[in-house]
Amino acid sequence: MTGFVLRRLAQMVVVLFAVSVLTFLIFNVIPNGDPASRMAGKSPTESQVEAIRAEWGFDESLPVQYVKTMEQVLGGSAISYFTQLNVREEIARGLPATLSLAVGAAILWMTMGIALGLLGALRAGRLSDRLITFFALAGVSLPVFWLGALMAYYLGFKAGWFPNGGYVPFTEDPLDWAYHLVLPCTALAILFIGFYSRVLRSSVLDTMSEDFVRTARAKGLGERQVLVRHVLRNSMIPIVTLWGLDFGAVVAGGAILTETVFDLQGVGQYAAESVGQLDVPPVLAVTLFGAFFIVVLNTVVDIVYAALDPRIRITA
Amino acid sequence: MSAPLLTVSDLAVAFEGEGENDVTRAVDGVSLELAPGEILALVGESGCGKSVTALSLIGLLGAANAVTTGSARYGDSELIGASDDELRRLRGKELAMVFQDPLSSLNPVLRVGDQIAEQILVHGQASRADARARAVELLERVGIPRPQQRVDSYPHELSGGMRQRVMIAMALSCAPRILIADEPTTALDVTVQAQILDLIRELRAETGAGVLLITHDFGVVAELADRIAVMDAGRIVEQGTVEDVFERPQDAHTQRLLAAVPRLDGPLRERPAVAAAGDGPILALENLAVAFPARGRGLRRGGPEPLRAVDGVTLSIDPGETVGLVGESGCGKSTLARAAVRLLDPTRGSVSFAGRDITRARRRELDSLRADLQIVFQDPYGSLNPRKKARDIVGLPLRLNGVSKAETAKRIDALLERVGLERAHGDRWPHEFSGGQRQRIGIARALALDPRLVVLDEPVSALDVSVQAQILELLDDLQRELGLSYLFISHDLSVVRQVSDRVAVMQAGKLVEIAPVAELYARPAHPYTAALLRAVPVPDPRRRAA
Numbered sequence: 022m023t024g025f026v027l028r029r030l031a032q033m034v035v036v037l038f039a040v041s042v043l044t045f046l047i048f049n050v051i052p053n054g055d056p057a058s059r060m061a062g063k064s065p066t067e068s069q070v071e072a073i074r075a076e077w078g079f080d081e082s083l084p085v086q087y088v089k090t091m092e093q094v095l096g097g098s099a100i101s102y103f104t105q106l107n108v109r110e111e112i113a114r115g116l117p118a119t120l121s122l123a124v125g126a127a128i129l130w131m132t133m134g135i136a137l138g139l140l141g142a143l144r145a146g147r148l149s150d151r152l153i154t155f156f157a158l159a160g161v162s163l164p165v166f167w168l169g170a171l172m173a174y175y176l177g178f179k180a181g182w183f184p185n186g187g188y189v190p191f192t193e194d195p196l197d198w199a200y201h202l203v204l205p206c207t208a209l210a211i212l213f214i215g216f217y218s219r220v221l222r223s224s225v226l227d228t229m230s231e232d233f234v235r236t237a238r239a240k241g242l243g244e245r246q247v248l249v250r251h252v253l254r255n256s257m258i259p260i261v262t263l264w265g266l267d268f269g270a271v272v273a274g275g276a277i278l279t280e281t282v283f284d285l286q287g288v289g290q291y292a293a294e295s296v297g298q299l300d301v302p303p304v305l306a307v308t309l310f311g312a313f314f315i316v317v318l319n320t321v322v323d324i325v326y327a328a329l330d331p332r333i334r335i336t337a
Numbered sequence: 338m339s340a341p342l343l344t345v346s347d348l349a350v351a352f353e354g355e356g357e358n359d360v361t362r363a364v365d366g367v368s369l370e371l372a373p374g375e376i377l378a379l380v381g382e383s384g385c386g387k388s389v390t391a392l393s394l395i396g397l398l399g400a401a402n403a404v405t406t407g408s409a410r411y412g413d414s415e416l417i418g419a420s421d422d423e424l425r426r427l428r429g430k431e432l433a434m435v436f437q438d439p440l441s442s443l444n445p446v447l448r449v450g451d452q453i454a455e456q457i458l459v460h461g462q463a464s465r466a467d468a469r470a471r472a473v474e475l476l477e478r479v480g481i482p483r484p485q486q487r488v489d490s491y492p493h494e495l496s497g498g499m500r501q502r503v504m505i506a507m508a509l510s511c512a513p514r515i516l517i518a519d520e521p522t523t524a525l526d527v528t529v530q531a532q533i534l535d536l537i538r539e540l541r542a543e544t545g546a547g548v549l550l551i552t553h554d555f556g557v558v559a560e561l562a563d564r565i566a567v568m569d570a571g572r573i574v575e576q577g578t579v580e581d582v583f584e585r586p587q588d589a590h591t592q593r594l595l596a597a598v599p600r601l602d603g604p605l606r607e608r609p610a611v612a613a614a615g616d617g618p619i620l621a622l623e624n625l626a627v628a629f630p631a632r633g634r635g636l637r638r639g640g641p642e643p644l645r646a647v648d649g650v651t652l653s654i655d656p657g658e659t660v661g662l663v664g665e666s667g668c669g670k671s672t673l674a675r676a677a678v679r680l681l682d683p684t685r686g687s688v689s690f691a692g693r694d695i696t697r698a699r700r701r702e703l704d705s706l707r708a709d710l711q712i713v714f715q716d717p718y719g720s721l722n723p724r725k726k727a728r729d730i731v732g733l734p735l736r737l738n739g740v741s742k743a744e745t746a747k748r749i750d751a752l753l754e755r756v757g758l759e760r761a762h763g764d765r766w767p768h769e770f771s772g773g774q775r776q777r778i779g780i781a782r783a784l785a786l787d788p789r790l791v792v793l794d795e796p797v798s799a800l801d802v803s804v805q806a807q808i809l810e811l812l813d814d815l816q817r818e819l820g821l822s823y824l825f826i827s828h829d830l831s832v833v834r835q836v837s838d839r840v841a842v843m844q845a846g847k848l849v850e851i852a853p854v855a856e857l858y859a860r861p862a863h864p865y866t867a868a869l870l871r872a873v874p875v876p877d878p879r880r881r882a883a
Contacts, residue, residue, distance in 0.1 A: 232441035238397055240456040241429035251444050330446050331491045
């Protein structure tokens with residue numbers, strides 16, 4: 022176990038290094054990517070641009086720039102090229118909103134995904150299964166910026182049942198916090214519910230045809246016991262895999278659209294704005310933060326695998 | 338004879354298809370009785386309806402389109418048409434089942450003790466704390482060593498025989514009156530099979546339960562059963578005591594089945610003398626070894642020992658000769674076969690084909706050798722591409738070797754006819770063939786390039802005895818006509834005896850004995866060979882092990 026975690030940490034360093042180099046390179050070779058000329062304003066003189074270039078170190082070789090930027094990003098002193106705000110503080114400011122969204126949506130999509138997936142499997146081929154399938158596919162196909170916007174407009178702005186976007190910190194008013202999260206969490210979760218219920222449905226159906234399920238029935242177990250004790254645990258592995266990837270991506274700012282539509286001011290929204298401005302330090306920081314989360318969650322997923330299925334031994 | 342425990346009369350199971358008249362009668366008017374303490378064998382070939390009969394008795398068919406009619410009386414209860422709740426109370430408590438494959442029949446993620454205890458608890462036979470103690474007792478009863486520790490094992494940590502013991506322990510946990518055993522030893526090695534059969538016999542004597550034994554293996558029937566019911570196409574064609582049915586089979590189907598059973602004591606088949614060994618052996622393995630790196634790296638340096646699947650085997654096959662290779666599962670037979678045709682790279686030793694060392698042959702050299710060196714696999718279901726028609730499967734080796742289209746078509750027709758199929762069969766998909774027909778396609782594919790040596794890896798293990806006999810016949814004919822050499826791998830000693838000139842016995846990666854067939858079976862030199870031979874059930878109730 023210790024060896025496993027150590028090996029995963031070593032792998033993480035490699036992954037983060039590769040991610041950071043790639044991100045850094047992409048933003049430096051992109052057309053119109055020269056930060057100095059853009060920071061200098063609308064019609065700068067050549068000497069102004071040169072001065073900025075020298076001040077920010079853009080005149081140095083790429084490897085040197087990379088090392089310097091990384092030092093600042095990892096040391097927490099990196100600042101945005103355009104807002105001059107500290108990147109770490111900005112991420113820390115957006116994190117509560119993002120985490121709230123991710124956790125709320127994940128709870129919603131896991132419970133609903135599992136419930137609908139099970140129901141669909143048990144009623145396979147019947148009307149209720151077809152309805153679930155239909156809504157699952159619809160949920161997967163609806164773009165979140167469209168669905169979110171509709172929900173915000175009709176349920177928030179027009180009907181006034183829900184607040185029209187924004188985020189209220191939990192520490193300020195827990196009720197209002199939850200109230201503000203209902204729509205964004207639902208909008209984000211709908212996509213995942215669709216995926217998860219489909220995956221679980223087919224996984225449960227596969228497991229149901231296994232010999233040990235017949236054994237469980239032959240022992241005299243009721244359908245419910247068969248389902249919970251014998252089927253569900255054996256069907257959970259694909260769901261856990263998906264969860265590790267999706268939850269990590271959402272926490273790491275992957276819910277860019279949802280955050281923007283509902284104006285949550287989270288990490289995703291920050292990332293989206295930074296990318297729009299080709300602002301390298303925040304983009305690097307958010308990307309690394311995301312990669313870190315995804316690697317950590319995948320490690321957690323591997324540990325959960327071993328807990329779910331004793332045949333899987335933890336070796337990396 | 339005491340009053341029957343179970344009386345089945347006119348049982349029928351039909352599976353309704355999509356169409357109006359699309360009905361498959363899997364079981365068609367079965368009547369039988371099972372007395373306390375009796376072992377009744379329900380025998381027949383695959384698809385004859387024997388498993389469906391058994392499963393329908395306890396409502397476990399699991400198909401929504403199955404219609405069951407007739408009657409099955411157990412005590413005061415009528416099982417057919419009983420409510421789910423009623424059946425659930427009987428299942429596991431009064432009527433318990435043991436299934437064929439103990440690995441897939443046990444839940445892989447639960448400890449075996451918990452799986453046994455679960456059944457005791459669901460029928461309210463003990464408290465939670467006592468259930469575990471009961472599980473330990475049961476494991477001890479079915480002969481599992483160190484039951485205190487084994488109770489916490491997961492199924493994958495146990496051997497096949499131990500798993501089947503666990504299944505039996507589970508079935509016994511509530512002291513059922515009837516035990517339904519569906520092919521309980523088919524997935525097991527002969528030595529393990531012998532132990533399990535002993536166990537069932539003991540338990541019957543001890544508990545007085547009636548046993549409904551479902552099997553295709555007449556050897557097992559002769560060893561264990563009191564009475565036999567022979568099934569064919571959903572009907573019972575003959576029923577009687579074991580002695581009567583074996584010695585005076587009345588029905589033609591029974592007679593055919595019994596005649597097809599390969600026996601250890603039958604006359605040896607006349608075999609043509611092997612061609613003078615002037616040209617030397619066609620295949621020679623010299624001290625061959627194949628090791629697989631152990632999976633997963635340990636924390637300690639060096640890691641676990643590699644698995645030595647084949648460990649120093651020396652073996653040669655002459656032109657026109659059949660060498661049988663027997664051994665229990667996991668002994669390295671299949672690995673040896675794959676290394677012999679260089680589908681696997683040996684880690685040590687050498688492989689020579691027709692006097693040429695091919696141990697280190699490169700890809701291109703091997704490609705040219707493939708024409709001479711073919712392999713037929715065990716599973717005729719898994720080894721044919723389901724998305725290719727039979728003629729494309731048979732013709733692929735020809736196409737790969739640059740034979741023209743017209744020539745290929747001609748050769749495919751000839752090959753199909755040679756293996757006893759019709760030309761028209763070439764346009765069918767694999768799933769449209771029976772198991773035996775599929776194996777014929779596999780053989781036709783192997784013969785496409787006129788090989789000199791064919792490695793047959795369990796070619797008949799997945800087939801019924803009557804089909805098995807046909808395939809063996811075909812292989813024999815082909816050998817005579819084409820002068821082929823065979824390396825015939827099987828776990829079935831009777832089959833190997835029937836086809837081989839010489840037999841090699843393998844244990845834990847090593848050859849322990851190799852001898853001409855008559856000699857090996859009459860006077861086994863190695864104790865392992867002797868043990869294997871002793872464990873084979875004899876299809877003769879009069880010679881039943883005491």
